[in-house]
Amino acid sequence: MNGVTAAAIAAPVAVVLSALLVRHARDRGRVRSDGGTIGETRTVRPRVRALLQWVVTVDHRRIGLLYLAFGTVAGLWGATDAMMIRTELLTPASTSWTVDTYNALFTTHGLTMLLLFVTPVFTGIGNYFVPPLVGADDMAFPRLNAVGFWLLPPALVLVRVGLVTELLARVLRAVGWRVPLLWTIEPPKLGWTLYPPLSTAAVNPETDILLLGLHLSGVATTVAAINFIATIAIERDGVSWADLDIFSWGMLVTSGLILLAFPVLGSALVMLLLDRNFGTTFFAVEGGGPLLWQHLFWFFGHPEVYIIVIPGLTLVSLVLPKFASRRLFGFRYMVYSTVAIAVLSFGVWAHHMFTTGLDPRLRMSFMVVSVAIALPSAIKTFNWIATLWNGRVRFTVPMLFCLGGVSTFVVGGITGVFLASAPVDLLFHDTWYVVAHFHFVVMGLILFAMFAACYYWYPLLPRRVRGAAPRRHRRRLRHRRRHRPVALEHGPVLPPGAARHRRRRVGPQGDRPVHPRVAMVRAAARRGGRGAVTRRRLLVAGGATAAAVGAAALAIPLVTGGYDSATEALLRDLHRRLLVVAVPLALLVQAALFYAAYRFHGNDDPKPTEENRRLELAWTAGVAVVLLFVGVSSYLVLAHPMVSTPPDASPPPDAVEVDVVGQNWFWTFSYPGENVTTREALVLPANRTVVFRLASEDVVHSMHVPALGIKQDAVPGQTNTYRTRVRTTGTYRLYCAEYCGAGHSKMTATVRVVPPEEYRTWLRGQREMGQTNGTTDR
Numbered sequence: 001m002n003g004v005t006a007a008a009i010a011a012p013v014a015v016v017l018s019a020l021l022v023r024h025a026r027d028r029g030r031v032r033s034d035g036g037t038i039g040e041t042r043t044v045r046p047r048v049r050a051l052l053q054w055v056v057t058v059d060h061r062r063i064g065l066l067y068l069a070f071g072t073v074a075g076l077w078g079a080t081d082a083m084m085i086r087t088e089l090l091t092p093a094s095t096s097w098t099v100d101t102y103n104a105l106f107t108t109h110g111l112t113m114l115l116l117f118v119t120p121v122f123t124g125i126g127n128y129f130v131p132p133l134v135g136a137d138d139m140a141f142p143r144l145n146a147v148g149f150w151l152l153p154p155a156l157v158l159v160r161v162g163l164v165t166e167l168l169a170r171v172l173r174a175v176g177w178r179v180p181l182l183w184t185i186e187p188p189k190l191g192w193t194l195y196p197p198l199s200t201a202a203v204n205p206e207t208d209i210l211l212l213g214l215h216l217s218g219v220a221t222t223v224a225a226i227n228f229i230a231t232i233a234i235e236r237d238g239v240s241w242a243d244l245d246i247f248s249w250g251m252l253v254t255s256g257l258i259l260l261a262f263p264v265l266g267s268a269l270v271m272l273l274l275d276r277n278f279g280t281t282f283f284a285v286e287g288g289g290p291l292l293w294q295h296l297f298w299f300f301g302h303p304e305v306y307i308i309v310i311p312g313l314t315l316v317s318l319v320l321p322k323f324a325s326r327r328l329f330g331f332r333y334m335v336y337s338t339v340a341i342a343v344l345s346f347g348v349w350a351h352h353m354f355t356t357g358l359d360p361r362l363r364m365s366f367m368v369v370s371v372a373i374a375l376p377s378a379i380k381t382f383n384w385i386a387t388l389w390n391g392r393v394r395f396t397v398p399m400l401f402c403l404g405g406v407s408t409f410v411v412g413g414i415t416g417v418f419l420a421s422a423p424v425d426l427l428f429h430d431t432w433y434v435v436a437h438f439h440f441v442v443m444g445l446i447l448f449a450m451f452a453a454c455y456y457w458y459p460l461l462p463r464r465v466r467g468a469a470p471r472r473h474r475r476r477l478r479h480r481r482r483h484r485p486v487a488l489e490h491g492p493v494l495p496p497g498a499a500r501h502r503r504r505r506v507g508p509q510g511d512r513p514v515h516p517r518v519a520m521v522r523a524a525a526r527r528g529g530r531g532a533v534t535r536r537r538l539l540v541a542g543g544a545t546a547a548a549v550g551a552a553a554l555a556i557p558l559v560t561g562g563y564d565s566a567t568e569a570l571l572r573d574l575h576r577r578l579l580v581v582a583v584p585l586a587l588l589v590q591a592a593l594f595y596a597a598y599r600f601h602g603n604d605d606p607k608p609t610e611e612n613r614r615l616e617l618a619w620t621a622g623v624a625v626v627l628l629f630v631g632v633s634s635y636l637v638l639a640h641p642m643v644s645t646p647p648d649a650s651p652p653p654d655a656v657e658v659d660v661v662g663q664n665w666f667w668t669f670s671y672p673g674e675n676v677t678t679r680e681a682l683v684l685p686a687n688r689t690v691v692f693r694l695a696s697e698d699v700v701h702s703m704h705v706p707a708l709g710i711k712q713d714a715v716p717g718q719t720n721t722y723r724t725r726v727r728t729t730g731t732y733r734l735y736c737a738e739y740c741g742a743g744h745s746k747m748t749a750t751v752r753v754v755p756p757e758e759y760r761t762w763l764r765g766q767r768e769m770g771q772t773n774g775t776t777d778r
Helices: 003-027 046-056 060-088 099-134 142-150 152-174 180-184 206-234 246-277 290-323 331-347 360-372 374-388 397-420 422-428 432-456 472-498 516-528 535-555 566-599 613-638 756-773
Strands: 656-663 666-671 676-679 681-685 689-696 701-705 710-714 720-725 730-736 749-754
Touching (some): 046 060, 060 099, 060 142, 060 152, 099 206, 099 432, 142 152, 142 206, 152 180, 152 206, 290 331, 290 432, 331 360, 331 374, 360 374, 360 397, 360 613, 374 397, 374 566, 374 613, 397 422, 397 566, 397 613, 422 566, 566 613, 656 681, 656 701, 656 710, 666 749, 676 681, 689 701, 710 720, 749 756
Parallel strands (some): 681 749
Antiparallel strands (some): 656 666, 666 676, 689 720, 701 710, 701 730
């Protein structure tokens, strides 16, 4: 036996003997089963006992607080990623962080905030408050509830282990130790959507660890969803379905979404792991194809958006009426709209794939559902305003957070309607416009609903209040510090997105004095009486606004001059037409929200809430008419050959055909029949139809020429067709809009549009040069 073998045997023996000695020493002071003792009775330290109680607890309140603490840690970690991303974007060059660090940041930021911050926080709030709201003593499966939480910390570690190992490796290297294993595990740089073939070709082992962490978080979330459904459906005591509160309805619907969506994500993650490690072809070109991952991912991904939004919507519906001294207006319609959002969310996933070459008929069907899902969201907004109307509004901190959340939700919802229109989405897909739209909802409504719930239930969260609650002026200051940055941070991002900029690159307590304007409004209301703003005046004002908006929209022709290409003209004019409708409506809703809040602030005579079915049907029909206008206008543009080219359509006789192939890190442009192939430069004739046939030889690329309205993905294993007609001569820039790896920013090219005579001369010169050099590759 050599020394290595002896050491390998002696080490575990020593560990076992040490454990036995420690156990014997502890047993000397313990009470025996027969009541006798040996030596003095050992007392467990109170702090250790309290810590162990938190670790082994099955109490729903403590587990809820654990969820909140975990979500806070994950949220701060993800917010650090966001701040580092914005720091890098201060300068055009990579001066703050390296390209690899930047790519790793926007990979982990999205996954952390969606799956490990928002979902656990709402699960924690539900764990703490759903059982008492439904009359249950605890969750239906307490131990399963604890297991669901304790699966999340290792999931967070697995998702972020690349950063942890990198930091540990750097610390060890500073003290003279170098561990090669730690250096091989790097943060993933794939983008948070993990699109194959890029994710299947990545050699970083952290990618597999990341997939396991995501799968573990999905299991934990599914376990929690099963517990919520069982608790609300079975453990209710004295609470009928008709008496169930709006937040419990929201958690029930959310749990149903989780049960249907997360297994799809888990299956896709397992298939991706098999492709990476066992040679299967689920997402290979020879098998299911790269687009299969996108279908599976977004079938989960868009319901996931509503998984994190619905609890926030229902929390606002629960808290806002309390400080308006009224019941929630249209409670039944609010429940129906919540269920409608959940059902429709499973029919909109492909609106994230409008640029992937889907059949135009499929794009139309997904566009219709995507536009229709805005209807139940609008119903909620109008019902919140109706709840404030004729109430006694108090500007407490939870109420301020609710008002701020509803205000940002209006902006996020309006911009979402633009992205639901397939032609407009061709302009804004993969730009900062999408970032602004999503963060107005996530950082606006969702985060504000969390703060509103925490302030509203503050005396219950610690179970015993130690000292007074934070002073009112401090709490309001916190609200202002959180509300203003949302608009200041994400509002300026909308214009760059509309300009098609790509997103990827390297006092004291007591009575508060009344503001003079509020006093003026109150005085005018007293002089005019409570009925000063009559129903007739409201109808006249609303009808005049609708007529003005409709006339302005119809006054904009579908196609006008001033654009460089026919495609750009179609898309931009549709955007202008929708903008003329959307902006006045958004301003009208915002004005009604704040007018209702200030008009009935401190109202001494609140009126009880009465159901008004006619009013519900009226604004539902009004929103439906607006969405119908959006759908019809979008259809007229989407059906145009310059926007949607059917796969079997033959090109016009005088069309110029160009085969575009994306390769890391360059584009190849071929002219069939002309025997000409170029790289990094595309030359087109003016005033002639150009038909592009796009393909890829490695990963998913996206050809984007912002000034010409061109955006189409190049997907391995398929050929996508896109056509346009450039009107004016000039030089334009071509980019890759889809993240295609660490050298993504290198995927640029030049598009030169020249007169037809110069174009023919250029082709002739390229052919002669190719014959002279023995090749046509330039």
